[in-house]
Amino acid sequence: MLNTPQLPSYLSKENIGPWHIYLQQVEQVAPLLDKSLLPWVDTLRRPKRSLIVDVPIRLDNGQITHFEGYRVHHNTSRGPGKGGVRYHQDVTLSEVMALAGWMTIKNAVVNVPFGGAKGGIRVDPRQLSLAELEGLTRRYTSEISSMIGPDKDIPAPDMNTNAQVMAWMMDTYSMGEGRTVTGVVTGKPVSLGGSLGRQDATGRGVFVTAREAARKLGVSIDGARVIVQGFGNVGEASARMFAQAGARVVAVQDVSGTVYNGAGLDVLALKRYLADNKTLLGAPDCETITNDDFWSLPCEFLVPAALESQINRFNAEHIAARIIVEGANGPTTPEADAILAERGIVVVPDVLANAGGVTVSYFEWVQDFSSFFWTEDEINARLERIMAEAFNAIWQMAEERKMPLRSAAFVIGCSRVLEARATRGLYP
Numbered sequence: 324m325l326n327t328p329q330l331p332s333y334l335s336k337e338n339i340g341p342w343h344i345y346l347q348q349v350e351q352v353a354p355l356l357d358k359s360l361l362p363w364v365d366t367l368r369r370p371k372r373s374l375i376v377d378v379p380i381r382l383d384n385g386q387i388t389h390f391e392g393y394r395v396h397h398n399t400s401r402g403p404g405k406g407g408v409r410y411h412q413d414v415t416l417s418e419v420m421a422l423a424g425w426m427t428i429k430n431a432v433v434n435v436p437f438g439g440a441k442g443g444i445r446v447d448p449r450q451l452s453l454a455e456l457e458g459l460t461r462r463y464t465s466e467i468s469s470m471i472g473p474d475k476d477i478p479a480p481d482m483n484t485n486a487q488v489m490a491w492m493m494d495t496y497s498m499g500e501g502r503t504v505t506g507v508v509t510g511k512p513v514s515l516g517g518s519l520g521r522q523d524a525t526g527r528g529v530f531v532t533a534r535e536a537a538r539k540l541g542v543s544i545d546g547a548r549v550i551v552q553g554f555g556n557v558g559e560a561s562a563r564m565f566a567q568a569g570a571r572v573v574a575v576q577d578v579s580g581t582v583y584n585g586a587g588l589d590v591l592a593l594k595r596y597l598a599d600n601k602t603l604l605g606a607p608d609c610e611t612i613t614n615d616d617f618w619s620l621p622c623e624f625l626v627p628a629a630l631e632s633q634i635n636r637f638n639a640e641h642i643a644a645r646i647i648v649e650g651a652n653g654p655t656t657p658e659a660d661a662i663l664a665e666r667g668i669v670v671v672p673d674v675l676a677n678a679g680g681v682t683v684s685y686f687e688w689v690q691d692f693s694s695f696f697w698t699e700d701e702i703n704a705r706l707e708r709i710m711a712e713a714f715n716a717i718w719q720m721a722e723e724r725k726m727p728l729r730s731a732a733f734v735i736g737c738s739r740v741l742e743a744r745a746t747r748g749l750y751p
């Protein structure tokens with residue numbers, strides 16, 4: 324008789340990090356899947372491979388210091404791994420595994436031919452100079468170089484990484500290969516094979532799915548109140564697009580605090596103020612409110628665009644939004660999901676709402692391979708079509724099977740992954 328295999332440590336019930344939340348979501352979707360796929364569900368519970376690397380760098384003062392980095396391939400059944408690289412002082416292997424798992428499902432939801440991957444370094448990048456950041460990025464890229472490649476795993480920007488970081492990653496990888504390999508990362512500067520429209524793509528996708536949800540629910544965007552948590556690449560772009568469409572962005576929260584203006588904040592002015600002052604607080608024409616008060620503001624749209632687990636059992640009861648559009652990955656805990664469903668608040672889930680970024684990453688990867696670049700209008704039109712179609716398929720399944728949008732998105736995404744897995748069969 325076979326011994327019962329010991330569970331890997333990251334499956335332990337004591338671990339309540341993001342990976343545990345991802346696992347809970349998989350448990351919820353498993354009974355909803357076609358029975359033929361059930362033998363393969365365990366695939367979703369176990370990342371294919373995870374790498375932990377030491378990243379030593381020399382600081383400007385000559386001292387040597389070490390950081391811990393990660394790259395996880397969660398699943399590659401549908402194609403090469405794909406997902407961003409996050410620099411944050413709280414990054415853990417559990418978080419990167421969860422983010423990689425969500426990438427697997429997200430890529431399947433919008434049907435781009437990628438598996439799911441993610442990387443990160445446990446570092447507060449605000450403490451590093453530009454030269455130190457470059458050194459960190461280059462050493463990390465070199466350490467994970469056996470995992471990445473244009474047909475293997477393609478990193479991209481995520482929290483606190485940007486086009487410049489991608490340029491350093493592309494250069495480091497290319498030096499190792501002895502040739503320029505633009506397709507090894509996406510989210511690059513346009514001058515190095517990046518795609519037009521990539522910068523705003525995640526925010527645009529958030530806005531498009533919000534607009535589709537509003538249509539279904541009979542909510543007008545014109546004059547709607549919007550509150551946004553996180554004012555980075557995703558939060559800022561989606562706030563700007565809501566404002567352009569006539570909505571009032573009444574509150575924005577980031578690590579520095581929360582600013583409010585009932586008549587609507589000037590999003591562009593706020594972006595400039597943040598760039599100049601490194602804080603939202605003190606921006607003209609707005610007042611400061613507490614971070615707790617932010618969550619209970621009455622609004623039509625709430626866009627969480629920061630870290631995981633921000634909407635949880637402590638604040639879900641107080642949220643006074645009609646529609647939540649998840650710009651962040653994993654911003655809502657399963658407990659909060661249940662409370663929100665009970666209260667009739669519609670949640671457009673992360674694996675759909677923020678998939679615009681990776682969709683345009685896919686366009687960038689295709690453009691790099693063919694060395695033929697598209698216009699921004701073409702890119703935005705294709706992005707809008709993919710997002711709207713994915714939204715409508717999920718909405719329809721949610722109606723027909725009377726389930727929340729997250730469950731419908733997971734059923735569609737997980738089914739695509741597991742069908743590919745089952746059809747490929749087991750090696751050897």
Ligand code: GLU
Pocket residue numbers: 405406407408477478479480481482509652677678680681682684
């Ligand atoms: N970091 C983004 C995400 O979480 C984009 C990933 C990509 O473009 O590969 O979806």
